[in-house]
Amino acid sequence: MNWYNIDLPNVIELRKKLLPESDREKCIAKFFLDVSWFNDIKKDYDNVFFLAGGLFAYYDEENIKIFFNNLAKDFPNSEIIFDAPSSKSNNNRTNRAIKKYNLGxxxxxxxxxxLKTIEEFSPYIEVNDYLGFFEKIKRKKEWGIINNIQMTLNNLFHISNFYHIRFKN
Structure with a gap:
């Protein structure tokens, strides 16, 4: 299995400095909706593993749906893990904070x-698994009660998650 990290050029540049590529792990520094990068992928394997961390939350559902359908068509039997907020998250509050603190x-x-929302994007999409952001992180007293409660509530109400999906034939 080959592993491909998809992100914008400035993010990939930093990633390569911190985590160099290997024979089976490559970085693609292109906009994910520009499917010309599909040609950069070796297609001589049964499946390809994609990782898109911190990327999809900034795009609407229709763009993600189009992207997943393109992946399913060009890379059947491939898989992707990505993170995304649920409808229970408060994107409006986060967006106000982004503006208030001039974060871009x-x-x-x-x-x-x-989970059904993702599977409804295409009959070729199957959700393998999902995991709350903080589900596998052991709470520590020094993080403070507020942080620990927020982490627990995030998982309890599935506010932000990691999703693992497979593209079927």
């Missing part, structure tokens, strides 16, 4: 209602 001209748009 960005806005959170994606909010996944439930």
């Amino acid at each position: 001209n960005i806005e959170l748009k994606l909010a996944i209602k439930n």
